[in-house]
Amino acid sequence: MDLTEFWRVVETARSTATADRPFDAALVDVLATRPASDVLAYEERFEEMTAAIYRWDVWAAAYLIGGGCSDDSFMDFRAGLVALGREWYEKASAHPDALAENPVVAEDATVGGVDYVFYEDVNYAARTAYERITGAEDFYEACTRHRAARGEEDRTPVDIGEEFDFDDEAEMHRRFPRLSALFLDDDAHESGDAA
DSSP: OOHHHHHHHHHHHHHHOOSSSOHHHHHHHHHTTSOHHHHHHHHHHHHHHHHHTOSHHHHHHHHHHHTSOOHHHHHHHHHHHHHTOHHHHHHHHHOGGGGGGOHHHHHHHHHOSOOTTOOGGGGGHHHHHHHHHHOOSOHHHHHHHHHHHTTOOOOOOOOOOOOOOTTOHHHHHHHOHHHHHHHSOHHHHHHHHHO
């Protein structure tokens, strides 16, 4: 599945999602209309897309938005960036601080504790669709066979960038001024600068 088709699947699910049928359920429904081989190809591309943003800067943005972010939560955050659609995925990939402009992130900053961008169920949409189509519970084995048949067992590691201290508020303000303005206590930051 090429990148255009991958995003077409995501955008179709986004356009058909409702309050009663959230994006992850809509994504399962869209994928379940396709052959099992397409679902495996979607999962392969999904894994590539989430691996491409396994970077310290993206993780730091997740840390700000979530008020902390474990490795598992970061997996959910990256799935959530896919769920936001191609435009926001590409913006976040290029400049994670741009997420401050996203309405979902802004709502999370004002309401607090919403964490819409941490979207665990998106990680399992392809598996659920595959099981619906095939009735089989061998999704991960099927993914391995699919990759092996395509000769794509080995993957080049992604450069995850420079590691830095997410708890250093001055550093976070420097790297992520807009997200820091939304999620960090500016008064505490200012008093820290004066010391």
